[in-house]
Amino acid sequence: MNGRGTVAYPSGAIYEGELKDNRYHGRGTYTFPDGSKYTGAFFNNRLEGEGTFTCPKGLVWTGDFHGKAALGLKLQHNF
Template sequence: MNGRGALQHPSGALYEGEFKDNMYHGTGTYTFPDGSSYKGPFNKNRLEGEGAFTNTQGLVWTGEFHGKAALGLKMQHNI
């Protein structure tokens, strides 16, 4: 897969965004089976860079993501 597209997993997870060499690579949104999601850059199937994670309660956390690590996330407040 190369270019933009969507991939629905049997678990219910959904990726929508850019692909390169059959991997998530570029900007995209990954929606987990529980409804939470990550929106931002991907590098070879890994979360990589400045992105936003929305949890199941709708709270949005922004910051630097590096694979499974996301140190220093900040919660966005709607005032």
């Protein structure tokens, strides 16, 4: 599949965004089963580039993601 789409998994995880050759590729949002969410860049099914991660408690981190590594993230403060 190429273009935009939604992929839902039995675990409750959902990906909404751009796809290339049946992989997450481009901009999208991945919602994890626990409700946490990553919105940003994907490359070949991996978190890759500028993005935002929101945990179930509502804390928001922004920065550069590279697969499982996310060095230098910044926590956003909402006052």
